[in-house]
Amino acid sequence: MTDPRPPAPRTMFEKIWAAHEILRHPSGPSLLYIDRDLIHEGSFHAFADLKRRGLAPRRPKQVFGIADHYVPTLGRRPEDAATPAIERMIRTFDANMGWGGVRHFGIGDPAQGIVHVVAPEQGITLPGLTIVCSDSHTSTQGALGAMAFGIGQSENAHVLATQTLWQMRPKTMRVTVEGRLGTGVTAKDVVLTLIARIGAAGAVGHAIEYAGPVVRNLSIEGRLTICNMSIEAAARLGMVAPDETTFRYLQGRLYGPDAQEWDGAVEKWQRLPSDEGAVFDREITLDGAAIAPMVTWGTSPDDAVPITGRVPDPAGMADDDKRKSAAKALEYMGLTPGTPLDGLPIDRVFLGSCTNARIEDLRAAAAVLRGRKAVVPAMVVPGSTRVRDQAEAEGLGAIFREAGFEWRHSGCSMCAAMNGDVVGRGERCASTSNRNFVGRQGPGARTHLLSPAMAAAAAITGRLTDVRRLMEDAP
Amino acid sequence: MKPFTRVTAPAVFVPGLNCDTDQIIPGRFIKADRAEGYDKFLFHDIRRDAAGELDPDFPLNRPGAEAAKILLVEDNFGCGSSREGAVYALADAGIRALIAPGFGDIFHSNALKNGLVPVRLPPETCAALADHLTDNPGAVITVDLEAGLVTLPGNLGSHDFSIPAFSREAILKGLDEIEMTMTHMDEIRAFETARIAANPWLGR
Numbered sequence: 282m283t284d285p286r287p288p289a290p291r292t293m294f295e296k297i298w299a300a301h302e303i304l305r306h307p308s309g310p311s312l313l314y315i316d317r318d319l320i321h322e323g324s325f326h327a328f329a330d331l332k333r334r335g336l337a338p339r340r341p342k343q344v345f346g347i348a349d350h351y352v353p354t355l356g357r358r359p360e361d362a363a364t365p366a367i368e369r370m371i372r373t374f375d376a377n378m379g380w381g382g383v384r385h386f387g388i389g390d391p392a393q394g395i396v397h398v399v400a401p402e403q404g405i406t407l408p409g410l411t412i413v414c415s416d417s418h419t420s421t422q423g424a425l426g427a428m429a430f431g432i433g434q435s436e437n438a439h440v441l442a443t444q445t446l447w448q449m450r451p452k453t454m455r456v457t458v459e460g461r462l463g464t465g466v467t468a469k470d471v472v473l474t475l476i477a478r479i480g481a482a483g484a485v486g487h488a489i490e491y492a493g494p495v496v497r498n499l500s501i502e503g504r505l506t507i508c509n510m511s512i513e514a515a516a517r518l519g520m521v522a523p524d525e526t527t528f529r530y531l532q533g534r535l536y537g538p539d540a541q542e543w544d545g546a547v548e549k550w551q552r553l554p555s556d557e558g559a560v561f562d563r564e565i566t567l568d569g570a571a572i573a574p575m576v577t578w579g580t581s582p583d584d585a586v587p588i589t590g591r592v593p594d595p596a597g598m599a600d601d602d603k604r605k606s607a608a609k610a611l612e613y614m615g616l617t618p619g620t621p622l623d624g625l626p627i628d629r630v631f632l633g634s635c636t637n638a639r640i641e642d643l644r645a646a647a648a649v650l651r652g653r654k655a656v657v658p659a660m661v662v663p664g665s666t667r668v669r670d671q672a673e674a675e676g677l678g679a680i681f682r683e684a685g686f687e688w689r690h691s692g693c694s695m696c697a698a699m700n701g702d703v704v705g706r707g708e709r710c711a712s713t714s715n716r717n718f719v720g721r722q723g724p725g726a727r728t729h730l731l732s733p734a735m736a737a738a739a740a741i742t743g744r745l746t747d748v749r750r751l752m753e754d755a756p
Numbered sequence: 757m758k759p760f761t762r763v764t765a766p767a768v769f770v771p772g773l774n775c776d777t778d779q780i781i782p783g784r785f786i787k788a789d790r791a792e793g794y795d796k797f798l799f800h801d802i803r804r805d806a807a808g809e810l811d812p813d814f815p816l817n818r819p820g821a822e823a824a825k826i827l828l829v830e831d832n833f834g835c836g837s838s839r840e841g842a843v844y845a846l847a848d849a850g851i852r853a854l855i856a857p858g859f860g861d862i863f864h865s866n867a868l869k870n871g872l873v874p875v876r877l878p879p880e881t882c883a884a885l886a887d888h889l890t891d892n893p894g895a896v897i898t899v900d901l902e903a904g905l906v907t908l909p910g911n912l913g914s915h916d917f918s919i920p921a922f923s924r925e926a927i928l929k930g931l932d933e934i935e936m937t938m939t940h941m942d943e944i945r946a947f948e949t950a951r952i953a954a955n956p957w958l959g960r
């Protein structure tokens with residue numbers, strides 16, 4: 282007899298999970314099929330493991346190698362690397378990709394870039410897929426309606442060997458951003474507001490779905506930025522339901538469905554969004570109109586406040602652990618409680634990373650910079666070589682250069698300082714990246730996270746600056 | 757992976773809320789070959805002062821701390837970068853178990869894959885243990901994975917803890933997960949064939 286009740290409404294996450302569950306172990310975890318695995322230079326541990334076992338990547342066509350963490354940004358050859366050890370990382374990567382028969386966007390490839398920028402750009406990331414990468418910011422790619430999450434090297438070896446992964450199912454959380462964003466307020470400010478609200482451990486064990494009118498109105502670039510920083514609230518992943526914006530973005534991309542397959546694929550993708558009435562384990566609502574341009578003052582991404590705010594006073598914090606960690610953060614950051622953030626002098630600006638180095642980010646920064654000059658050292662590191670080429674074609678490269686910015690080649694660069702692009706000890710850097718951790722941009726480096734437009738404003742004034750003021754009196 | 761059933765060893769409290777994996781091992785070290793040993797990178801920058809000298813106040817730099825096999829840490833330990841080097845650094849330094857109110861997700865799975873046992877205890881219990889270890893560094897703790905029981909020093913008692921049953925089994929027996937998954941290869945292949953047929957671009 283067929284069940285007369287309609288099927289229970291499901292979240293997008295539950296649908297994608299169910300579509301990839303090969304089996305469930307009696308003790309809990311599910312064996313999930315992994316559609317695509319993305320790897321970068323850090324994967325040498327996983328390759329060493331495979332070789333030790335006498336194995337090779339089982340499904341090389343579902344694996345994509347992208348050189349990003351260690352590549353130099355001043356030149357495009359391995360020998361341009363900052364040190365011989367870094368050069369060796371790049372060469373080992375090339376060798377492993379060749380050995381494994383893996384498609385590979387190496388340094389010098391016209392499609393090279395940061396993995397989370399390149400994968401959407403190339404149509405490697407598609408709605409409904411399971412995508413892993415041994416990088417925590419894989420959550421970025423959920424912006425296209427994929428289930429994309431970061432893994433470690435042991436798990437990476439497991440995926441390469443079997444194209445599967447054992448996973449415990451996370452809980453679900455929906456973050457609804459209502460209303461509209463004000464002028465000068467961007468996706469970066471939305472996600473920093475969320476993290477400040479729920480905390481750096483606020484979404485631990487959860488898969489976040491971002492919804493609501495603000496998210497719907499965002500471009501794919503903006504959605505990628507929001508999903509990127511899900512991990513900074515400790516979420517397992519972030520995702521946005523695919524819609525017309527998604528389909529328009531994806532049509533014709535290289536590794537997606539071809540022209541004949543397109544309509545069928547879209548039809549399937551249209552069934553992915555969470556059903557009406559689907560229940561999430563947690564719901565958070567933000568008012569878009571109340572969000573201001575944000576900036577961080579401390580060493581955890583939840584240490585974020587509106588640019589109109591002040592450095593908080595740890596003495597006023599109720600929680601003992603928080604008070605201690607805030608005091609330590611202020612000491613590291615060289616800040617005094619009560620200092621207004623607007624006007625705080627900075628030493629340099631970094632515009633880059635998988636959070637904010639896509640074409641739209643470069644356009645937003647260039648719009649503020651046009652006809653103005655940076656008064657502190659500043660650099661742009663485009664998220665991919667394609668973004669760089671497009672920015673040149675649109676005349677943005679010229680605007681950056683005329684403003685005195687260094688116009689670099691693509692890679693992770695100063696976001697994680699692994700390629701030798703570092704912020705000096707004690708230097709204060711206004712950065713569009715995602716982590717203000719102690720030492721993240723170099724030993725002793727002091728990072729303030731902000732949006733591309735805010736980074737441009739900081740470059741022009743040499744201080745953290747409310748970009749809305751500069752937008753009012755553009756030259 | 758070394759099988760783990762029970763460890764009784766001195767413990768040390770390493771404070772720091774949201775201690776991210778960049779603190780556990782700075783990014784510039786993770787290109788090292790594992791065979792070299794990652795222990796020398798553990799907490800590299802935060803255990804040293806600006807001049808690069810070991811800070812005598814950092815808990816793991818205090819006399820006797822080398823014997824510690826168990827660390828008490830604070831909430832959201834191992835958040836941030838997915839670098840498994842953070843687990844390698846702890847494991848190579850002889851750390852067998854960590855106690856905290858909570859861990860970063862990816863760090864937690866990386867730890868399990870390497871037989872480093874992450875023990876979650878309630879925040880109040882961790883706070884009491886932190887006080888105890890601050891007054892009695894090197895106090896002995898027993899982590900019994902078989903029984904799912906951690907025995908704390910002083911009058912702090914014994915507490916149940918659990919890790920995912922699947923990982924528990926693997927760690928107790930020192931099983932290899934890849935080999936175990938390979939026993940399901942027929943199901944994987946059948947699933948895969950259907951999936952690629954429905955999404956042919958995945959196979960190109």
Ligand code: SF4
Nearest residue numbers: 418634635693696697
């Ligand atoms: S840009 Fe930064 S956060 Fe993104 S993948 Fe590279 S190092 Fe990681």
